Amino acid sequence: MTAPTAMTDQRRPMAATPEGTRMDDAIRLEGASRSFGGGHTLVVALHPTDLVVAAGELVAVMGPSGSGKSTLLSLVGGLDRPTAGRVIVGGQDLGTLNAKGLAVLRRRTVGYVFQELNLLAGLTARENVTLPLELDGAKLGAARQAADAALAAVEMSHLADRFPDDLSGGEQQRVAIARSMVGGRRIVLADEPTGALDSMNGEMVMRLLRKHCDDGGAALLVTHDAAHAAWADRVVFLRDGRIVDVSVPAPSPEFSRHDPLTAALDAA
Amino acid sequence: MSVRYGLLALLAEEPTHGYQLKTAFERRTGGSWALNIGQVYTTLQRLERDGLVEVDLGGSPAGDGERADRTDYRITAAGREQLNTWFASAVVPEGPARDELTIKVLLAVAAGDVDVDGILQRQRTATLAQLQAYTRRKAQADPDRELAWLMLLDALIFKAEAEVRWLDACEARIRRHARRNREDGHDRTDRND
Numbered sequence: 091m092t093a094p095t096a097m098t099d100q101r102r103p104m105a106a107t108p109e110g111t112r113m114d115d116a117i118r119l120e121g122a123s124r125s126f127g128g129g130h131t132l133v134v135a136l137h138p139t140d141l142v143v144a145a146g147e148l149v150a151v152m153g154p155s156g157s158g159k160s161t162l163l164s165l166v167g168g169l170d171r172p173t174a175g176r177v178i179v180g181g182q183d184l185g186t187l188n189a190k191g192l193a194v195l196r197r198r199t200v201g202y203v204f205q206e207l208n209l210l211a212g213l214t215a216r217e218n219v220t221l222p223l224e225l226d227g228a229k230l231g232a233a234r235q236a237a238d239a240a241l242a243a244v245e246m247s248h249l250a251d252r253f254p255d256d257l258s259g260g261e262q263q264r265v266a267i268a269r270s271m272v273g274g275r276r277i278v279l280a281d282e283p284t285g286a287l288d289s290m291n292g293e294m295v296m297r298l299l300r301k302h303c304d305d306g307g308a309a310l311l312v313t314h315d316a317a318h319a320a321w322a323d324r325v326v327f328l329r330d331g332r333i334v335d336v337s338v339p340a341p342s343p344e345f346s347r348h349d350p351l352t353a354a355l356d357a358a
Numbered sequence: 359m360s361v362r363y364g365l366l367a368l369l370a371e372e373p374t375h376g377y378q379l380k381t382a383f384e385r386r387t388g389g390s391w392a393l394n395i396g397q398v399y400t401t402l403q404r405l406e407r408d409g410l411v412e413v414d415l416g417g418s419p420a421g422d423g424e425r426a427d428r429t430d431y432r433i434t435a436a437g438r439e440q441l442n443t444w445f446a447s448a449v450v451p452e453g454p455a456r457d458e459l460t461i462k463v464l465l466a467v468a469a470g471d472v473d474v475d476g477i478l479q480r481q482r483t484a485t486l487a488q489l490q491a492y493t494r495r496k497a498q499a500d501p502d503r504e505l506a507w508l509m510l511l512d513a514l515i516f517k518a519e520a521e522v523r524w525l526d527a528c529e530a531r532i533r534r535h536a537r538r539n540r541e542d543g544h545d546r547t548d549r550n551d
Binding site for chain 1: 526
């Protein structure tokens with residue numbers, strides 16, 4: 091099995107080195123671990139882990155339930171604290187932030203998308219997207235303008251005045267993505283965002299996350315779906331609380347005879 | 359069989375020659391599969407032998423020499439019938455899986471002293487890397503102009519995805535099996551999963 095240093099790929103030779111914070115690191119785990127209990131009942135959910143997501147990168151995490159992927163995402167989201175090590179998000183060491191500081195980080199820097207659609211049913215799509223900015227004290231006019239831009243980015247402008255119940259699952263998830271990115275939040279944390287969607291809507295969600303990262307944002311995606319993980323620049327495999335391997339896109343720009351379909355056709 | 363029917367399908371539209379068939383076939387199948395021109399001629403000869411195509415004597419004269427390479431073929435009535443039957447029939451999957459990966463994993467499990475987890479993870483990583491490459495190509499494709507190419511990519515993506523799911527299922531089965539064996543060894547009464 092590959093050690094966590096395998097996080098380093100050719101394009102980003104510095105990406106996994108624990109010393110020094112790069113300016114374009116969106117997410118950085120340095121030996122971050124999480125365990126519960128102690129002594130005979132010690133359960134290690136996540137062994138000391140190094141992981142870097144740079145600006146412009148989409149990184150997917152795959153692993154069976156109990157492999158530590160939810161723990162990892164909770165640590166990055168500041169919903170849980172590491173037992174040891176550091177978690178740095180948007181240049182801020184979460185360990186130095188109090189509850190208020192974390193709340194500010196969530197409103198200004200980090201957005202979330204979950205499997206369960208958690209739009210507020212009593213608010214229209216536009217109002218849902220405006221909400222994080224209003225909570226952050228933005229003026230209503232400016233907040234609405236930013237919300238409209240975010241809705242346009244996910245091609246939902248024409249449905250901005252609908253309530254969630256009048257939107258399809260795919261449309262609701264697009265609104266949730268707009269909400270996660272509104273107001274220039276660059277880091278998106280996505281927990282099975284395609285889980286409740288059919289394949290075409292799931293692909294739409296992945297295209298939006300991909301575009302967000304291609305435009306300079308960053309995203310950490312937890313998924314069990316290989317086809318959706320494949321939109322990522324790197325796929326991190328977790329097993330029993332450890333990173334066991336990382337995949338990057340296969341280099342072959344052209345199809346080879348080893349492709350299953352090509353081989354099948356040739357054999358015919 | 360696919361080359362045979364591919365050529366028949368193209369000839370059903372209009373009589374044409376081998377090289378034209380090669381390029382049209384490659385375009386139709388998403389550009390993924392470069393046909394060998396020799397393979398095209400061999401297939402045409404077999405189709406002619408079986409009475410499914412014939413040399414089109416009334417065909418357009420060759421423009422620039424190499425007459426033999428520019429022989430036009432056209433589909434016969436029997437060829438059309440066979441093509442229609444092919445389009446109308448469901449493709450029946452071949453027998454039990456005999457691909458290298460399946461066999462490798464089965465043999466590794468039976469061997470007992472092989473690192474099966476390692477085999478599964480290395481394969482998972484390799485397949486994901488392939489899947490990432492396909493997905494990049496899909497992201498770059500024009501959905502309005504590259505229908506065949508996108509459908510081909512979908513086929514490759516779904517097959518790779520199925521392979522990852524199979525690897526995951528193998529791992530889950532092996533773990534469950536190991537756990538049961540452990541429990542059997544320690545306490546025969548404590549079997550509740």
